[in-house]
Amino acid sequence: MKQIWQFLGGFLSVLLYLWFFYRIRVDAEERGLKGGWVALFAMIWPVFILIYLVLRPKKINKEEIK
Numbered sequence: 001m002k003q004i005w006q007f008l009g010g011f012l013s014v015l016l017y018l019w020f021f022y023r024i025r026v027d028a029e030e031r032g033l034k035g036g037w038v039a040l041f042a043m044i045w046p047v048f049i050l051i052y053l054v055l056r057p058k059k060i061n062k063e064e065i066k
Contacts (some may be wrong), residue, residue, distance in 0.1 A: 017043075 025039035 028038040
């Protein structure tokens with residue numbers, strides 16, 4: 001049962017993510033901007049932040065080394 005809720009939560013998160021950036025694109029086009037580029041930038045920068053958070057160097061606790 002827990003897996004079903006996790007799947008539904010992930011699926012709804014992806015739908016919300018896509019809808020949010022679709023609205024960014026539409027709003028940008030209404031303002032005369034290149035909506036595709038605005039939405040692409042808005043979708044990609046959180047990915048780089050997540051990659052940084054996962055791959056950043058871990059702090060070593062000196063107490064654990066001894």
